[in-house]
Amino acid sequence: MASALVTDIKARVDRLEIAFNRDGYDKFGTSKKHLAIFFTALGWLYRSYFRVKVTGIEHVPKRGRAMLVGNHSGGYAVDGAMVLASALLDMEPPRLAHGMAEKFLNAMPVASLWTNRVGQLTGLPEHAVQLLEDERLLMVFPEGARGTAKLYKERWSLVGFGQGFVRLALQTKTPIVPLAFIGGGDVMPTVMNLYKLGKLLGAPYIPLTPYLLPVPLPRPCEIIYGEPMRLPGTGNEDDEHIEKLVAQVKERVHELMDEGRRRRGERP
Amino acid sequence: MRVLITGIAGHIGRKVAQYLLARGHTVAGIDRRPWPDAPKAIEIVAVDVRKRAAEEVFRRRRPEALIHLATVTHFQTDLEERYRVNLGGTRAVFEHCHSWGVKEAVFVGRHTFYGAAPDTPLYHTEADPPLAVSTFPELADLVASDLFASSALWRWPEMSTVVLRTCYTLGPSLTGTLASFLRPRRVPTVLGFDPLFQFMHEDDCARAIAETVGRGMRGTFNVAGPQAIPLSLLIKMAGRRNVPLPEPLLTGLLGRFGFASLPRGAVNHIKYPCVVDDAVFRSTTGFAPEFDEAQTVGSFRWAAS
Numbered sequence: 391m392a393s394a395l396v397t398d399i400k401a402r403v404d405r406l407e408i409a410f411n412r413d414g415y416d417k418f419g420t421s422k423k424h425l426a427i428f429f430t431a432l433g434w435l436y437r438s439y440f441r442v443k444v445t446g447i448e449h450v451p452k453r454g455r456a457m458l459v460g461n462h463s464g465g466y467a468v469d470g471a472m473v474l475a476s477a478l479l480d481m482e483p484p485r486l487a488h489g490m491a492e493k494f495l496n497a498m499p500v501a502s503l504w505t506n507r508v509g510q511l512t513g514l515p516e517h518a519v520q521l522l523e524d525e526r527l528l529m530v531f532p533e534g535a536r537g538t539a540k541l542y543k544e545r546w547s548l549v550g551f552g553q554g555f556v557r558l559a560l561q562t563k564t565p566i567v568p569l570a571f572i573g574g575g576d577v578m579p580t581v582m583n584l585y586k587l588g589k590l591l592g593a594p595y596i597p598l599t600p601y602l603l604p605v606p607l608p609r610p611c612e613i614i615y616g617e618p619m620r621l622p623g624t625g626n627e628d629d630e631h632i633e634k635l636v637a638q639v640k641e642r643v644h645e646l647m648d649e650g651r652r653r654r655g656e657r658p
Numbered sequence: 659m660r661v662l663i664t665g666i667a668g669h670i671g672r673k674v675a676q677y678l679l680a681r682g683h684t685v686a687g688i689d690r691r692p693w694p695d696a697p698k699a700i701e702i703v704a705v706d707v708r709k710r711a712a713e714e715v716f717r718r719r720r721p722e723a724l725i726h727l728a729t730v731t732h733f734q735t736d737l738e739e740r741y742r743v744n745l746g747g748t749r750a751v752f753e754h755c756h757s758w759g760v761k762e763a764v765f766v767g768r769h770t771f772y773g774a775a776p777d778t779p780l781y782h783t784e785a786d787p788p789l790a791v792s793t794f795p796e797l798a799d800l801v802a803s804d805l806f807a808s809s810a811l812w813r814w815p816e817m818s819t820v821v822l823r824t825c826y827t828l829g830p831s832l833t834g835t836l837a838s839f840l841r842p843r844r845v846p847t848v849l850g851f852d853p854l855f856q857f858m859h860e861d862d863c864a865r866a867i868a869e870t871v872g873r874g875m876r877g878t879f880n881v882a883g884p885q886a887i888p889l890s891l892l893i894k895m896a897g898r899r900n901v902p903l904p905e906p907l908l909t910g911l912l913g914r915f916g917f918a919s920l921p922r923g924a925v926n927h928i929k930y931p932c933v934v935d936d937a938v939f940r941s942t943t944g945f946a947p948e949f950d951e952a953q954t955v956g957s958f959r960w961a962a963s
Contacts (some may be wrong), residue, residue: 411951417885418780419854419931496930497776499850499905506852507888516779 395437399429402484407453408526416509418488418521422556424507429478436475439470439608440577444476446615450485455522455564456618458487458529459555461643462537463545463596464574468606473529473569476613487529488521490514494592515554522562530555532636535594539583543576546651546658548644556635560625565618566639570646572654573611578604612653614646659686659872660719662760664707664751665727666691666700668768669831671866674725675700678871683858686719689728689729699914707747716758723871725760728753729803731835741799748803755813764820764870765807769824769856769880770797770835775931780854781935784823784878794923809876822867825880825934827897828954829860830961837958839920845893846911846928849902852890853931858883859957869943880934883947883954889928895955897963905929 403425414422437444450456458477462469470489477487490513495501511517513534521528531537532551540547559566580597588595597604619642621635648658661678665671673795675685679699686701687693696702700904701719705711706729728751729744748765755763772782773789788801810819826836836857839845858866858881866881893900905925913919920928939945949957 411885411887413887413891415885415887415891419886419888421888493777499848501850502776502929503850503852512777514777514779516781520779520781586725624722 395433396430397427399427399433399478402478403429405483408486417524417657418509418511419506420486420509421507422641424504425509426529428504428508429475430472433479435478436472439632440472440573440606440611442472442476443496443610443612444480444595444615445612446617447476447480449615449617450477450481450567451565451618452481452483452485454525455562457522457555457559457564457566458527458569458615459566459639459643460529460531460569461647462533462574463540463546463571463578464538464606465578465580465599465604466538467531468577469571469574470529470531472571472611473613477527485527487527489529490518492535492594494594494607498522498592515558519562522558522564524599528564532639539595539597540575540580541583542581543578546647548640548647551636551640552580553629553632553636556621556632557625560621560623560627565620567618568616568639570614570616570640570643570650571611572614572647572650573609577606577611578611580655581605612650614650616642616646640643659722661686661717661723661725661871662715662721663687663725663727664747665689665729666702667691667954668727669833670827670860670864671727672696673861674727674745674867674897677865677868681868683871686715686721688715694774700755708742711839712750713754713757716760718755721760722760723764724751724755725764725867725871726807727766729800731764731800731877737799739849744803745806748807749858752807753812755817755904760817762804762820762871762874763810763820764822765804765865766867767804767807767821767823768800769823769825769882769934770794770927770932771801771804772932772934774853774932776930778930778932780931780933782880782933783935784880784938793926794921796921796923811876816957818876820870820875821878822870822881822939823934824858824863824866825883826855826857827860827863828857828958830957832958832961834860839895840896840958841962843899844901845896845898846908847889847893847900847902848908848925848929849904851929853927853929854886854933855889855892855931856882856886856933857892857951857954859945859954860946862949862954863920865948866939866943866945869945875942879939879942880936881939881945882934882936884949884951886931886933887951890953895952895959897959
């Protein structure tokens with residue numbers, strides 16, 4: 391079973407439509423060897439630990455630039471990791487989604503090396519543009535770290551979306567694929583965040599759970615992808631106009647979240 | 659064209675001179691260092707570019723193009739001397755260019771101009787600011803001469819000024835910043851960090867510099883070679899041993915026990931990538947490197963063994 395997963399992941403990494411050089415590195419430093427190890431771990435979490443269910447994966451473009459935009463929750467980016475796994479494991483052909491890593495990660499030993507080798511570059515607008523212009527799949531959580539810092543009781547809420555992602559999508563003519571991640575709050579039922587301890591360790595905060603350790607629980611999760619949105623404009627519009635487009639995307643993500651809650655028999 | 663090269667006796671200078679000669683240009687050079695077996699067609703004046711005799715070369719030969727390669731990067735050279743050579747020299751040379759009607763002036767700078775830090779992006783474009791002044795203060799003189807050279811673009815608009823920011827070079831000459839770093843058998847790296855490195859074969863670099871002559875180009879251009887690769891792979895390809903050390907230990911060991919000596923700011927450049935986007939230079943000149951990364955590192959490895 392385990393070795394079947396390893397072989398499957400390796401085959402999928404080999405089928406990625408990315409220009410790797412003869413040593414297995416692309417121009418951003420993504421490495422096939424590291425991807426295989428990383429996605430073997432993620433694949434186990436995805437299939438066996440969280441048993442992630444996916445709907446609407448056909449909405450994610452098979453090729454060319456696209457931006458996955460979703461809600462954040464669950465202490466740290468468990469949701470992001472599962473979205474990465476869904477693009478590699480459940481898409482045909484498999485795709486590598488590139489997240490925008492928190493800046494502190496690149497300053498930490500090991501985290502710096504691994505985020506870079508598996509295509510998760512520091513969250514800078516320059517990186518987003520470079521990846522999209524290389525026709526990659528970008529994964530964006532416009533709530534940022536404030537999104538993962540949501541407490542258990544806030545798990546169905548959305549905090550403010552930044553504007554940057556919409557301007558980027560317009561400037562680079564990138565379709566936005568809205569997504570909802572359902573169950574992130576149950577996976578990491580955060581009761582409080584330790585900001586001072588986080589600062590000490592070089593991270594924004596350390597989430598605290600009722601069982602103290604920031605270890606995710608094996609709760610079932612679901613990812614719901616919506617139809618791609620092609621927003622009109624050039625990206626040079628004023629803030630007020632962009633804010634309306636941001637609200638449209640946020641609304642769409644919220645609708646998908648409600649759909650997921652309803653399916654779980656909850657009343658949104 | 660009549661081309662004058664300052665710093666012609668350096669290994670890149672010699673190659674640039676030969677490329678230009680082969681293309682039918684008339685080449686002369688200025689250098690304090692000797693070039694014993696220089697081609698007969700190349701006149702070399704042994705003088706410091708900051709001395710009056712250097713201006714006489716401009717006055718007498720009336721070069722139409724100038725390539726300024728007389729800058730120093732060796733950190734062993736003391737700081738004041740580096741400022742004198744890099745800033746004072748660049749100033750003198752560009753003023754002579756203006757006074758004696760040079761049509762094209764090329765300053766050859768370095769891509770480390772952009773600096774390396776945890777929150778700097780990959781693939782810098784020419785519009786990015788010189789972060790090196792904060793991430794690598796020891797490079798401030800080179801950043802200053804780069805910016806000073808580009809000020810010729812507005813001060814003397816009749817002259818076509820080109821500022822090149824070239825990535826590291828590697829090759830059989832075993833000279834240059836990256837070559838000195840990779841020379842010792844054991845190469846120290848920072849544990850948990852493995853940045854992308856961008857380098858090109860020294861022949862490609864010389865050819866790229868020669869390509870700028872006669873085009874009337876203006877502005878700043880990044881110059882790079884084959885695809886960037888992680889430092890760990892570069893060390894392996896060079897036949898060296900990668901010694902990853904925790905950062906505090908590494909800074910204590912530099913310059914001792916056979917490890918290369920590095921200025922403190924250089925540690926940032928082995929932790930974080932400093933790579934450039936060379937699309938504008940490629941589309942303007944049609945330049946493409948002849949040597950891929952394996953051939954480039956291979957030529958260094960062969961010569962170093």
